Amino acid sequence: MSESTVMALPPRQRFPGLRSMLGWGLLCSGSALWAQGYLPPADVSVVGRDGSIRATAEAALMGLGQAREPGHEVDFKLRVEFRCGDIFNPRTGAYDRVWLRAYSNASDVRQVGSKSDCATWRGPQASSGSTTSAGVATPHSPFAAPWVEIWPGETFRLQLQNRMVSEGGATVDDSCPAVIDDHNSPHCFNSTNMHFHGGWVSPSGNSDNVLLKIDPGKDFEYEYNIPLDHPAGTFWYHTHLHGSTALQVSSGMAGAIVIRGDRQPRKAADGTIGGGDIDILTVNVEPGTGGQPAQLGEPFRERLALFQQIAYACRENQAADGAALPAIKRDGDNGPWVCNAGQGRGAARDVGGVEAYGDQLAPNSWVDSGRFTGINGEVHTVFSDVRAGEIQRWRLIHAGVRDSIRLRIVPFRADAKPLQQGADGVFAKPALGGLAPRDFASQTCDMDHPVAVVSIAADGLTRRNMVQRTDAMLQPGYREDWLVAFPKAGDYCIVDADRLLTQSVVTPEADGSNVVGSESAATLGGQIVGYIHVDAAGQGVETERAAALSATDAPRTTLDAVVDALVAAAEQRINTFALRDGVPVTDTAIRDHVVAALKGEGEGGVRGAIAAFTKHQPVQDAEITGYQSLGFRIVSTGAGGPLGAAAVADGANTRQTPRPAARVLFEVGEIGLDLASQRPIPLHSQAYSADRIDRLLTLGDVEEWEIGSFFAGHPFHIHVNPFEVVEVRKLDAATGQLGPDLSGPDWIFSPDNSAELNQYANLKGVWKDTLFLEQNVFARIRTRYERYIGDFVLHCHILDHEDNGMMQNVRIAMPAGDGQVPDVPTASPATSYRATGARAHRSHH
Ligand SMILES: [Cu+2]
Known part of the structure; x- marks a missing residue:
């Protein structure tokens, strides 16, 4: 054994009491303290280990913040069904009635059976108004799915029950023809599936397989095995069936997955310190002296905010000639969308829904709606x-x-x-x-x-x-x-x-x-x-911190206050227990490293450095085995005119609207190089095909991707393996030159427009799974294809773009003995921007 091996903290279960013995914070298996001091977000229900949804006050009793042994299951049954509910409308100060596809706990009793019943339902409005006080859950709107908590090493078993049936209980979905002649036209609004967004899990079989289709009346059991080395953090789940993704997510079909962890940072063979969970530092270790101080040794209280755009609309009774659906009711000709509250004798209450793409889920639809x-x-x-x-x-x-x-x-x-x-x-x-x-x-x-x-x-x-x-x-x-x-x-x-x-x-x-x-x-x-x-602040450290932050003369910065709190936590909670030649000794090397980094006294000298708590190390140049390029574009076929005009027809190709003569296509391809102008151009760009593998990647490879957008802005998202942002540059349309790298630490504000900010600031070296590409922005990212093989997708996360075809199938395959992967039908030979001279193009800057 080497001289200075620093052991990870042994699992508590095998060494009961070790942590408290060594002074690493308060071990508390009793529930009262947790309930008093550490409330989970009071805003959502929580799926517990046994699959039950707990009211939030109860959830505080479930021992959040306590490590669990590997091998446990979070077993949960999630039903997808139409639900009746109310959504607050700030314009009227009242609640609009809605009937939406929604996730609900399968053990709940359905309260309303049909849309017509929903109009007259004397529903939960009185209690759906707030998510506030004292951690006591109110029976709130069902249009956010339960929050799921998992620890690395656990299995998340999710039984999805598709109960989206039509008014009479039929499972037939008239948006879902027996033969789908165009997969890139929205369809099958009552079919669904599940995606674990950001999860580093298998994309195959019963795991994070978004190529599955769960039809009405069918159940399916997903099984996500969260590996022991999965990073802790904030992830989410949502429906992901090509053709109905936007419509269902915009009905609220999304929920949070919080992966917790309490792993100590470790020193790798090369001396790098990493792999810890920041959760071990986000803990109150400074006592208060009375009042309502944060409880000693407990995690910082958490809040979850799942932002949604629920694009419900109420429609007129009669469709205009030639229109499949009646027009959306609005205030005047161009005012916000409205629903009749049904007040007054004989007035019928409108029930809002999310039922169409053409006028409800399109480029301008959300702003047009005036919804919140x-x-x-x-x-x-x-x-x-x-x-x-x-x-x-x-x-x-x-x-x-x-x-x-x-x-x-x-x-x-x-x-x-x-x-x-x-x-x-x-x-x-x-x-x-x-x-x-x-x-x-x-x-x-x-x-x-x-x-x-x-x-x-x-x-x-x-x-x-x-x-x-x-x-x-x-x-x-x-x-x-x-x-x-x-x-x-x-x-x-x-x-x-x-x-x-x-x-x-x-x-x-x-x-x-x-x-x-x-x-x-x-x-x-x-x-x-x-x-x-x-x-008001609690006593002790809270009062002092609030006073320092709000001082009129030289107020303390939030970063400084946070650094102080995390340093104090690190001094108490970073492991200093080591075995040297089998003998327990105190080794403070890792703790000292963490504290110095936080204070800005470590390598790089950046105050607030927390690299010891990252899983992913930077991809070095020498690791790179290949390159990919990816370009998004929207094009109009036929006499559609310029792209700006074409975008108006975005999403119009639904069952509700006759297809326009000029079809708008949402495409993904590669980035080529126009040799004459030396500018990047779309290459091999095409809309999604379920029957085609667009990218064949090899397990174990490490690649650099050039990704960009040729028209409009699109959030690039890829499943399974996250990527490191290396640089982000904007192409100057006039000169064809790439501008400065925007991913550095500087906010760049336009001097004449306060609305302009650089959304790429501080992203260099950050690992992500989604990156927004403004029009003409080109980014370099690096990623490792680790552990998992199988077929999955990358796509634009404007989900109606995805439904319209802005998606590719990706396969990571096992290399054969010669290092090659087996042939599959691929989109095209890869002749990319990079391969044709992009490096030279880049190197001008
Ligand atoms: Cu897009």
Whole structure:
């Protein structure tokens, strides 16, 4: 045995009491402390190990934060069915009735059997209003799926029961023809399947296999084996059947998967320290002295925010001549979508639904709708159970379809009316009172004084360095983990701040016709998406921290406050127990390394460095075995005119709408090089075919990909193996030159437009599974094809683009003895941008 072997912390189960014996924090198997001090997000239900959904107060009793032995199963039955419910409408201050495809706990009793019953249902409205007080769950909107918690080494067994049946109980789906002549036209709205987004699990068989189709009336049992070396972090699950993905996700069919971990950092043979779970540092170790201090030794309290765009619409009774579906009801000719609340004698209550692509899930549809991005199945959720000076971990998941979110937390304006808390402890949701959403936000929220937050993870994977920021640009599929400490008690807005259309998934139209109300053609956003009510600080460290953060003279930064807290945790909780020649000794090398890195005294000198808690090490040049390129584009066939106009017809090729003469195609291909102009051009670009393997990759290879977008912005997402962002550059359309690398640590603001931010800042070296590509942006990413073989997909995470064909089949195959993989029919020989001179092209910069 080498002289300085530092052992990982032995599993607690085999050495009971070891941790407390060595002073590594409080071991507590009793439930009372957990319940008192560590509430899981009060906003969602939780799937426990035995598969039951627990109300959130109960969930606190289930021992969150305690390691479990490998080999356990989280066994859960999830039903997909139409559900009746209510969604808050801030324009009216009332709730709109909806009938949506939704996930629900299979043990729940169905309350409403049909859409017509839903109209008259005296439903859960009274209790669906808030997700707030004291961790007591309210029976809330069903339009967010339960939060699943897993530990590495566990099996997540998920029985999916497809109970999406038509009004009479029939399993026949009239959107699902017996013979599907065009797989890239949305179809089969009542068929479904499941995807474990970001999970490093097998894509085959009963695991994360999105090529399966689960038809109405059928059950299927998924089995996800979470490997022991799976990173801990924030992941999610959602439906992923090509043809109905956007429609179902936009009905709320998405939920969070939180993988927990308590692994100590370890030293690899090459001396690299890594592989720890940041969770062991996100713990309160500094005692308070009374009041309601954070409980010693307990994890920072967590909040989960699953952002959704539920694009429900109510329709007129009669379809116009030639139209398959009646028009969407709206306020005036171009106002927001409306639903009749059915107040007054004889008035029929409208029931909203998500039933079409052409007018409901298209490039301009979300902005056109005037609907509001919701959180955890609700619109304008009020978060409470936050104290000033308390550090909380916020897990953010963009589970929406049709909008980007520039997320920012800002305080209420001094002259704004505070949130009103009812006798039941529930905060009332303010109504807009006739104001446009942007005007309401600017009258309520102090947009110019954002709360600084510290980002510790992107797409569930812990960053190498914590980053303090005020904004996160969340694109569909993205996740962010934040450590948040509010400087003062009071009310705060969660806003979607101003952002440029070009940075967004909303495709601009030249005349601005795809924006309504107070939105301008240049920018979107400026709206409230939720609220936070912050209570006074607890005693001790919380009071001190809040005072330091809110000091008028030289306030402390959030990053400094977080570094202090994590250093204190590291000093208590990083293992210093080692065996040297079989003899227990104290070895502080790893602890000292972690503390120095946090303080900015380690290699690189970056304050807040946490690379010891990352799984993925940077891909070195020498590792690279090959290259791939990928380009997204939207094209119009026939006399469709320029691409900008063509995009208007996006999604119109549904069963509801006669197919236009000029077909819009959503394609993925490679990046070629135009030799004359020396510019990147689309190569071998085509829409999805289920029968074609577009990329044949070899297990064990390490490749660099060049990925870009030739028209509109698209979030690139690939299943199974995440990728490292190496660089991001924008092509100057005028000169054909690539601009500077945008992925460095600098925010780059345009001097004349405050809405412009660089959404790629601080992404260099970050591992992700989804990366938004603005039009003409080209990124280099690197990835290792590790452990898993099988067929899976990559696609644009604007999910109606995916349904329309912006997807490829990928196969990772086992190499034969000669190192080659067996032949399969592939799209084309790979003659890529890189292979034809892209390196030279790049090297000009
Ligand atoms: Cu796209």
